[in-house]
Amino acid sequence: MAVRHPDRIDLHDERGERIAEDIPLDAISPLHNPAIKKICETFKRSVIVNLRRIEDSLRSGRMGGEMGVGEECQIPGIELDLPIVENAEKIAELVDRYVRVSDDDDTSVHVLGGGEILFVQVPTLRMYMASDWASATVNVGVATAHAIIELFNITPFNGSNVIKSAIFGRYPQSITLRGAVTGLLRGWPPALDGVGLAFRTNMVNDIVAITNKNTLNGVALSAILETLAMFDSGDAIHPVYERYHLLRLAYQGLNANNLVYELVKENGKDGTIGTVILSLIRRAEEDGVIKVKETLPSGFKIYKTDDACLWNAYMAAGQLAAVIVNCGAMRAVQGAPATINAFNDIIKLATGLPDLDFGRVLGTSIGFAFYTHNIYGGAGPGAYAPAGPLLRHSRGFIAPCIVAGMCMDAGTQTFTPELTSGVYMKIRDVLPPEMKQPIKYVAEAASEIKDKL
Numbered sequence: 001m002a003v004r005h006p007d008r009i010d011l012h013d014e015r016g017e018r019i020a021e022d023i024p025l026d027a028i029s030p031l032h033n034p035a036i037k038k039i040c041e042t043f044k045r046s047v048i049v050n051l052r053r054i055e056d057s058l059r060s061g062r063m064g065g066e067m068g069v070g071e072e073c074q075i076p077g078i079e080l081d082l083p084i085v086e087n088a089e090k091i092a093e094l095v096d097r098y099v100r101v102s103d104d105d106d107t108s109v110h111v112l113g114g115g116e117i118l119f120v121q122v123p124t125l126r127m128y129m130a131s132d133w134a135s136a137t138v139n140v141g142v143a144t145a146h147a148i149i150e151l152f153n154i155t156p157f158n159g160s161n162v163i164k165s166a167i168f169g170r171y172p173q174s175i176t177l178r179g180a181v182t183g184l185l186r187g188w189p190p191a192l193d194g195v196g197l198a199f200r201t202n203m204v205n206d207i208v209a210i211t212n213k214n215t216l217n218g219v220a221l222s223a224i225l226e227t228l229a230m231f232d233s234g235d236a237i238h239p240v241y242e243r244y245h246l247l248r249l250a251y252q253g254l255n256a257n258n259l260v261y262e263l264v265k266e267n268g269k270d271g272t273i274g275t276v277i278l279s280l281i282r283r284a285e286e287d288g289v290i291k292v293k294e295t296l297p298s299g300f301k302i303y304k305t306d307d308a309c310l311w312n313a314y315m316a317a318g319q320l321a322a323v324i325v326n327c328g329a330m331r332a333v334q335g336a337p338a339t340i341n342a343f344n345d346i347i348k349l350a351t352g353l354p355d356l357d358f359g360r361v362l363g364t365s366i367g368f369a370f371y372t373h374n375i376y377g378g379a380g381p382g383a384y385a386p387a388g389p390l391l392r393h394s395r396g397f398i399a400p401c402i403v404a405g406m407c408m409d410a411g412t413q414t415f416t417p418e419l420t421s422g423v424y425m426k427i428r429d430v431l432p433p434e435m436k437q438p439i440k441y442v443a444e445a446a447s448e449i450k451d452k453l
Helices: 034-045 051-060 088-099 124-129 134-151 160-168 204-210 215-233 239-253 259-267 273-286 308-330 336-351 356-375 399-407 422-430 438-452
Strands: 008-012 018-024 046-050 108-112 117-121 181-183 291-295 301-304
Touching (some): 018 438, 034 215, 046 134, 046 422, 051 117, 088 134, 124 134, 204 215, 215 399, 215 438, 259 308, 273 308, 308 356, 308 399
Antiparallel strands (some): 008 018, 291 301
8 A cells, every 4th residue: 555644734835825725745745746747857858958059169179078167179170160050940940850759749849049059858758768867868969960960961071070079078988968968957877976866966056047036936946856856866765754855845845834934924024043943943832843841940941742754844944944034134145054054053952852854954064064165265055966965965955945045145156047057047938837936836736636645
């Protein structure tokens, strides 16, 4: 018999309005919710081709892509001066023809940025036969190569051998993919450090760009990707751990029972990390999530809980509220790692209960604060991906908070979404609405299926 969880929640949007009522927890699971499935499929079968980069690379003979800045190879005599951007529509027609399986399938090819970008969604049928998500990128990259070769009558005698390098970079000489083609998921299977990390390879700024800097929708999309990663990696296997992650998604990611919104509203005017914690403890007591275990002679209260998973979800919501209050006040993301650090350090002392994710978030935030403030000369939090060695140790609880801080940043960062993730802004308009307003569409989908679970 399949596992079903007893929890029921109300979902509220970014304005605090209730949009779904009495939803079973399983209705927001990636295994059941159609909107989350759509988000998952979109990330896996979507490919971005930078036609401008291909044109510039071929024209200059510079390619490779392994250097942090520029290209490491320039080979005189191989240059091809091809009007690729000018012919983007013709290339798109050929790519569509090559990747399409049937006339009525869900293939989608868009020309964006005045011909500089191709955004391709391969048909779902191709993903059914694929061994992993790299299939979409490889097939679109090869289709683009064939389109350029055919359109401009390129042969082995006048340059077809360099088309591949302009598109794919040095791959497969190198395990990385740093040419002009990439999946909507930034990760590339040979370059990942372990299993179950693919959904965590988009940097914070990518999510901010996709959701147009809308704080709670950015949080929701990030939380959904983190949850997909936990299901992908096996961390959500076993009823306890599955519920653990679904409660995190509900309360931190989808504003369940309006908890995040109300904590922010209560503390938004003149609150601090400490006042958010006090509000959280009071709300958790009222909701019966925690209760006083012992009152010391000094009057200090030590708490206990009969539901560690639910208390953990409440803390996740409280941590997000603290980041929104703190970063919102300063209009800057730089304090987000330190806010997470302080929140967890204080809340375990204030309650006597374990802090968020049983210490993993506190430990991770210490390193994250150091690397985003010191060793890299203040490398911005928005430029990091949850799959990186700094953030991967927290099981989904940090990235949504950094997304929130970055959504509220008023341009204080060197590494802004416009700089690191400009292509995601260009493709945003052709992405499914589930990607841009995940709270709304996940809630609607949950309402539709709640009586079927």
